[in-house]
Amino acid sequence: MTDLFDRASDVEQAFRDNALARQLDQVTEQPLTDKQGARCCVECSEEIPLPRLAAVPHAVRCIGCQAIKEAR
Template identity: 40%
Template sequence: MTDVFDHAAELEQQERERALNEQARRANLTGKTLADSAEFCDDCGDNIPLKRRKAMPGFVRCISCQSRQERRGKR
């Protein structure tokens, strides 16, 4: 039973760190350039289209993963 709780605590810590990193990244979006954008999604590894990287410099997720992340945050 302890293993389940340890695993849950570890997942919670990882999600907390991701959320904090995301918030820090959003706070620093001003002045970002195309070079600051990820070419591949941090979550799924798919290519992030150049059009998206140009439109929103600094993103590290593809549209699908970013949308999923934002929906998760609204729960």
């Protein structure tokens, strides 16, 4: 039974470490802006849609590029 609890603890710690790494990754990335001041995706350089910025004000990627990044 102890092994089960140890394994659960290890999985929980890995989840926390992963979450912290993702959060720190977001904080260090700087958004791109075009000449008009619109925020652009750091991956594909396309303008990030305003509804996405309204939902996630610190977004530095469009939805498509963010989905690819999270799938890695």
